[in-house]
Amino acid sequence: MFSTECLLGSSPTNSWYSEIxxxxxxxxxxxxxxxxxxxxxxxxxxxxxxxxxxxxDNRTAYVVANYYPPGN
Incomplete structure (x- = not known):
């Protein structure tokens, strides 16, 4: 099972930020x-x-992010 943090989107966002x-x-x-x-x-x-x-089987999560406006 996944944590509430993952369900809120903070887990993937923190992971992406860690690329710093x-x-x-x-x-x-x-x-x-x-x-x-x-x-x-x-x-x-x-x-x-x-x-x-x-x-x-709840073993894998797929995360998609949409930014507005797109691009950077």
């Missing part, structure tokens, strides 16, 4: 290892919607 440890502040920009982080902190992001779906 790979971000190169000396050469800012997008990279495949920090794309979630840059989207989470992008100053243009005004809204975030998160959807979570579970497999029938």
């Amino acid at each position: 440890s790979s971000y190169n502040f000396g050469s800012p920009g997008f990279s495949s290892s920090t794309g979630h982080f840059t989207q989470v902190i992008w100053k243009g992001s005004k809204q975030l919607g998160i959807g979570i779906a579970f497999t029938s």
